[in-house]
Each structure stands twice: as structure tokens, then as C-alpha cells.
Amino acid sequence: xxxxxxxxxxxxxxxxxxxxxxxxxxxxxxxxxxxxxxxxxxxxxxxxxxxxxxxxxxxxxxxxxxxxxxxxxxxxxxxxxxxxxxxxxxxxxxxxxxxxxxxxxxxxxxxxxxxxxxxxxxxxxxxxxxxxxxxxxxxxxxxxxxxxxxxxxxxxxxxxxxxxxxxxxxxxxxxxxxxxxxxxxxxxxxxxxxxxxxxxxxxxxxxxxxxxxxxxxxxxxxxxxxxxxxxxxxxxxxxxxxxxxxxxxxxxxxxxxxx
Amino acid sequence: xxxxxxxxxxxxxxxxxxxxxxxxxxxxxxxxxxxxxxxxxxxxxxxxxxxxxxxxxxxxxxxxxxxxxxxxxxxxxxxxxxxxxxxxxxxxxxxxxxxxxxxxxxxxxxxxxxxxxxxxxxxxxxxxxxxxxxxxxxxxxxxxxxxxxxxxxxxxxxxxxxxxxxxxxxxxxxxxxxxxxxxxxxxxxxxxxxxxxxxxxxxxxxxxxxxxxxxxxxxxxxxxxxxxxxxxxxxxxxxxxxxxxxxxxxxxxxxxxxxxxxxxxxxxxxxxxxxxxxxxxxxxxxxxx
Ligand SMILES: Nc1ncnc2c1ncn2[C@@H]1O[C@H](COP(=O)(O)OP(=O)(O)OP(=O)(O)O)[C@@H](O)[C@H]1O
Ligand SMILES: [Mg+2]
Numbered sequence: 370x371x372x373x374x375x376x377x378x379x380x381x382x383x384x385x386x387x388x389x390x391x392x393x394x395x396x397x398x399x400x401x402x403x404x405x406x407x408x409x410x411x412x413x414x415x416x417x418x419x420x421x422x423x424x425x426x427x428x429x430x431x432x433x434x435x436x437x438x439x440x441x442x443x444x445x446x447x448x449x450x451x452x453x454x455x456x457x458x459x460x461x462x463x464x465x466x467x468x469x470x471x472x473x474x475x476x477x478x479x480x481x482x483x484x485x486x487x488x489x490x491x492x493x494x495x496x497x498x499x500x501x502x503x504x505x506x507x508x509x510x511x512x513x514x515x516x517x518x519x520x521x522x523x524x525x526x527x528x529x530x531x532x533x534x535x536x537x538x539x540x541x542x543x544x545x546x547x548x549x550x551x552x553x554x555x556x557x558x559x560x561x562x563x564x565x566x567x568x569x570x571x572x573x574x575x576x577x578x579x580x581x582x583x584x585x586x587x588x589x590x591x592x593x594x595x596x597x598x599x600x601x602x603x604x605x606x607x608x609x610x611x612x613x614x615x616x617x618x619x620x621x622x623x624x625x626x627x628x
Numbered sequence: 629x630x631x632x633x634x635x636x637x638x639x640x641x642x643x644x645x646x647x648x649x650x651x652x653x654x655x656x657x658x659x660x661x662x663x664x665x666x667x668x669x670x671x672x673x674x675x676x677x678x679x680x681x682x683x684x685x686x687x688x689x690x691x692x693x694x695x696x697x698x699x700x701x702x703x704x705x706x707x708x709x710x711x712x713x714x715x716x717x718x719x720x721x722x723x724x725x726x727x728x729x730x731x732x733x734x735x736x737x738x739x740x741x742x743x744x745x746x747x748x749x750x751x752x753x754x755x756x757x758x759x760x761x762x763x764x765x766x767x768x769x770x771x772x773x774x775x776x777x778x779x780x781x782x783x784x785x786x787x788x789x790x791x792x793x794x795x796x797x798x799x800x801x802x803x804x805x806x807x808x809x810x811x812x813x814x815x816x817x818x819x820x821x822x823x824x825x826x827x828x829x830x831x832x833x834x835x836x837x838x839x840x841x842x843x844x845x846x847x848x849x850x851x852x853x854x855x856x857x858x859x860x861x862x863x864x865x866x867x868x869x870x871x872x873x874x875x876x877x878x879x880x881x882x883x884x885x886x887x888x889x890x891x892x893x894x895x896x897x898x899x900x901x902x903x904x905x906x907x908x909x910x911x912x913x914x915x916x917x
Contacts, residue, residue: 450772451772454772458776473759476780476784479783479787480780480783483780483783484776484777484780487777487779488776489776492779492852492853493852493853494783494852494853494854494855495854497783498787515787516788
């Protein structure tokens with residue numbers, strides 16, 4: 370099953386907000402272990418696309434086919450809601466730009482990490498806690514912070530906690546919307562390092578939305594450039610960045626170099 | 629009495645409530661919305677329970693009302709009087725003789741029987757509210773039976789206190805499906821919810837919800853494998869009747885730290901004493917009652 374099909378196969382994906390285009394005619398394949406970056410200016414449809422992929426936003430048309438563990442490729446959009454939500458808390462992960470959207474601020478760090486385990490039936494407190502400690506360690510949060518609430522954490526720590534909370538069930542596909550947005554440059558660098566390590570270790574596939582071409586260079590094997598809801602260019606990251614074909618991509622790359 | 633329609637509510641309203649009750653009975657543990665009416669008492673004083681009782685009462689019924697197990701507290705007395713006045717029904721303090729029992733925060737000690745209805749007053753019907761304030765989201769969680777969050781609450785309890793410290797309104801799962809708030813009864817009472825011979829109805833007036841446990845419904849208290857549910861009570865016997873198995877209230881008796889433990893279920897205590905039992909302080913005076 371694994372390897373024979375793309376992990377995620379997207380075709381004709383379109384979402385409009387009334388007459389305004391969110392994203393249109395998006396198509397791509399993501400293979401196991403691959404990381405794809407999505408770049409584009411504000412309002413170009415990156416979050417809309419990610420939301421459609423992750424099942425948060427119902428698209429108007431299109432197919433999102435995921436290679437499920439049990440049954441092979443399935444159209445996620447045609448799944449019943451319970452099945453899709455089960456997928457979302459087991460095989461998928463979603464890291465929000467704002468940790469507030471991805472964490473339960475009133476629940477301790479350990480409870481945040483343990484939630485997905487409990488949601489899939491873990492009923493042994495000691496084991497849940499041990500796994501939470503393990504995951505806090507992997508995202509470089511000291512074990513003695515396990516009973517602290519996220520609001521007692523710095524922005525970078527909150528983001529790392531969000532990552533631990535998402536990865537604890539061993540997902541295969543991670544969606545991230547600007548995971549380093551709003552953080553200091555040095556904190557960003559550390560988070561990126563961490564993400565890169567986890568992606569490699571766990572063999573994760575990921576779709577990462579970002580403004581930041583440095584993030585893309587560091588993490589993404591492939592790159593998709595969006596403008597006005599359309600994909601204007603996609604390909605291997607190095608290729609696209611070093612030899613951009615579309616005028617908009619050329620502008621994007623040169624403007625970053627100048628900045 | 630003739631100034632009021634029987635049991636205060638008009639017949640159309642009672643029919644509306646009965647329809648909600650039927651639905652609640654058909655889907656045990658599911659919170660059915662209903663159009664809660666203004667009652668001549670403030671929210672928090674049992675308006676949900678009162679509407680259920682009004683919708684269930686017949687002229688032949690014998691009503692018992694308890695608050696924290698006692699028949700003689702202000703809340704219980706005023707609800708009992710309310711139905712004496714508006715429905716003219718017979719009332720009793722004896723659990724065994726009652727056909728309908730409206731309760732706040734306790735389940736009577738005496739086993740309930742078929743043909744009895746136990747009506748609970750519920751302040752907050754939504755067990756997931758504590759961690760997920762959005763009603764749209766909690767409804768979806770119930771619909772999809774996504775109850776991981778309930779265990780997060782218990783996890784937090786153990787992380788903070790070393791054990792599941794929730795002592796009241798301890799969450800339960802009904803017939804393997806819906807997670808339900810049993811109202812703020814002590815967790816000591818939780819086992820009595822399960823396989824109960826009586827019909828149990830829950831009414832939340834302010835929140836406009838009715839839910840139910842039909843007779844002999846299976847009700848399980850949520851827990852962890854390594855922190856199992858325990859139906860705890862104070863490790864004493866009642867100082868009046870000597871019963872070591874009933875749920876106790878602690879009563880401070882003087883300024884010097886003197887205290888006694890007495891049954892919270894006043895009818896149970898009186899009945900126990902009437903059959904010749906006595907506690908540390910209770911003896912003769914109780915037996916004569
Ligand atoms: N809920 C909505 N209702 C109406 N229009 C929306 C909605 N969400 C997004 N849009 C519009 O869709 C387009 C794409 O928005 P989207 O949020 O996907 O952009 P983005 O690339 O993620 O931008 P940013 O980089 O600022 O996060 C924009 O024109 C936006 O105004
Ligand atoms: Mg966005």
C-alpha cells in the first residue's frame with residue numbers, strides 16, 4: 370500500500386467565498402516522506418487551500434485522496450464526518466499559526482499532549498503521562514513543566530507544545546499554517562531545526578504554508594507558488610527558487626534577496 | 629387550588645414537555661432541548677425539575693421532594709407546597725410510599741422500584757462545558773461520541789490532586805453511548821444510577837434541557853485503569869441511626885470543633901431508627917420518632 374500511491378493526491382480543488390476566489394483548480398501529489406511548501410502573498414489562498422485539504426473548509430469542487438492505512442486511497446471529501454475526524458486525530462496533524470487555536474489554554478501541557486491519546490481510547494493514566502513526558506522532551510520542554518498551563522509558556526514553547534500535542538499519535542501527514550509566524554528570528558530558527566529533525570526521524574509527510582522562503586529552503590522538498598488563488602508554479606524547491614519561471618515567482622525570489 | 633390549571637402548567641405546555649420526555653427516554657442520556665417556561669421561582673431553585681414533575685403528575689400521585697436528601701429544607705418545602713397548592717396531590721416523606729420524587733443533589737438510600745419516577749434538578753446539563761465552551765462543538769462531540777475530552781478533565785484532576793478529586797457531578801456514560809452529567813449528586817450515589825428500577829428524569833430549566841435514564845439502564849462512571857472509580861463517603865457510621873452504609877453529612881455542633889455525622893437522607897435515617905437501630909448519639913430519642 371505505502372509507496373505504491375501518493376500519500377495525498379489532490380485534483381481540481383476549488384473554493385470560492387461568494388464571488389471571491391479562495392483557491393481554484395489546485396492539483397498536486399504528495400509522496401510519503403515528502404514535504405511540500407506553499408508560498409504566496411497575503412490573500413493568495415494558502416490558508417484556504419490548507420483548510421480544504423485538512424477538512425476544515427468544505428471545497429466547492431475537487432478530490433482529496435488520502436492513502437489510508439486500512440483501505441488504501443480514499444477520497445477524504447466523500448468520507449462521513451466521523452471517519453474524517455478520526456483520521457484528523459490519528460493519521461493527520463494540524464499545526465496552527467496561533468498556538469491559541471491549536472492548544473487548550475485551560476488545560477495543562479500534559480493534558481494537551483495526552484488528549485489525542487485519550488481520544489483514541491488510552492485509559493491508563495500512568496502510560497498517558499509517560500508518553501506526555503517523552504513528547505515534551507522531544508520538543509525540548511522540561512518534564513517539570515508538564516503540569517503548567519500553556520499560558521505560562523513563551524510563544525516558542527507554546528508552538529513546540531502544539532507540535533508535541535499533534536505528533537503524539539504518530540500521524541503520517543502534518544498540515545502547518547505559518548508554524549513560525551509571529552516568533553522571534555532566533556526562536557524561529559530553533560523551531561525549524563526541531564521540525565526538520567522530527568520530520569526526518571518520523572518520516573513525516575507535510576504541507577507547510579509560509580511567507581518565508583528561508584523556511585521553504587530548509588524544510589520543503591517541493592514548492593508550490595500561489596497567486597490570486599491559483600497555483601502559478603510548482604516543482605522541486607531548489608529548482609523553483611534558483612530558476613523561477615513565472616514572473617511572479619521571479620519577483621518573489623528577487624524581492625527576498627533584496628530584503 | 630381551582631385557581632390554577634392542574635400542576636400549574638397549561639395542558640399544551642405539559643404535552644410539549646411530555647414529548648421531550650418521550651424523546652429523552654428513547655435516547656438515554658441525550659439532552660433534549662425543550663421550551664422551558666417561566667416558573668414562579670428563580671432559576672437555580674429547581675425550575676427544570678418542577679416542570680418535569682408538573683408534566684408527570686396525576687391526581688393519584690404521591691409526591692416527595694428532597695433537597696440534599698432532606699425533606700425539611702426550604703427548597704424542598706416550598707416545592708412540595710407549590711404542588712400541594714396547584715395540584716392538590718398527596719405528599720409524603722417516605723421514599724417507599726412516593727410515586728414521584730423530585731430531588732436536588734441526592735438519590736434516596738432506599739432502593740427505588742418500578743412505577744416510581746425520580747426527577748432531578750440540574751444546573752448545568754452539559755458535562756463537556758468545563759473544557760469546551762462552544763455549544764456547537766459539544767453537540768458535535770456528542771453526535772460523534774467523541775469523548776476524549778472527558779478523560780482530559782479526569783487526567784487534569786489526577787495531575788493536580790493525585791487522584792480523581794471530582795466528588796460531585798461525576799460524569800457517566802449511559803448504555804455505552806452518551807456521556808451525561810448526573811447533576812451534582814455525590815459520586816457515592818453514582819452506582820445507584822445504573823440498573824435502577826425507577827424512571828429517572830433530569831431537567832435543566834435555565835439551560836432548557838431534559839434527559840432521562842429509563843428503568844434498568846446501564847450507567848458507568850468514567851475512570852482510568854490505574855485510577856478506578858470509587859464511590860466514596862465519609863468513613864463513619866451515622867451518629868443518629870448507626871448506619872455505616874448511608875451517605876453522611878458532617879454537622880458542626882459547637883465552637884470547640886465538636887462535630888457529628890448524620891445521614892443526609894432524613895427519611896432513611898428516621899426509618900432506620902424506627903426499626904430499633906441507634907448511633908453514637910441517637911439512641912432512644914430516635915427510636916421513639
Ligand atoms: N471566511 C472567508 N470569507 C470570505 N472571504 C475569505 C474568507 N477567508 C478567506 N477569504 C478570502 O479568500 C482569499 C484567500 O484567503 P486566504 O486566507 O486563503 O489567504 P492566505 O494566502 O492564507 O493569506 P495570509 O498569508 O494573509 O494568511 C482572500 O481574498 C480572502 O480575503
Ligand atoms: Mg493564511
